[in-house]
């Protein structure tokens with residue numbers, strides 16, 4: 034089972050919570066302790082400044098488990114689109130050690146950051 038926590042204060046959150054109930058932070062961390070089970074597991078998280086349904090999410094985070102052919106290991110990939118900061122961030126973890134294996138970030142508009150293209154290229158959210 035995936036466990037979602039506030040990135041700021043560490044409080045346990047439900048994946049559907051728009052922000053931390055304790056400190057109001059929209060940043061969150063996801064632990065997936067069930068490493069051996071599912072082959073593919075994905076989770077979509079959104080952060081909002083206001084009430085869901087009234088305010089569009091400014092922060093969209095996607096966490097997905099992926100096999101890395103180049104590194105020969107199963108990794109968890111987190112992609113974040115921050116409409117406020119106009120930032121795109123991509124982080125990969127080694128599921129075994131928790132070590133960050135790859136990380137990049139830049140402006141959402143900077144398409145060159147997201148690689149040469151391909152069907153799996155993530156798109157920024159519609160604003």
Ligand SMILES: [Zn+2]
Nearest residue numbers: 039042053056
């Ligand atoms: Zn918090």
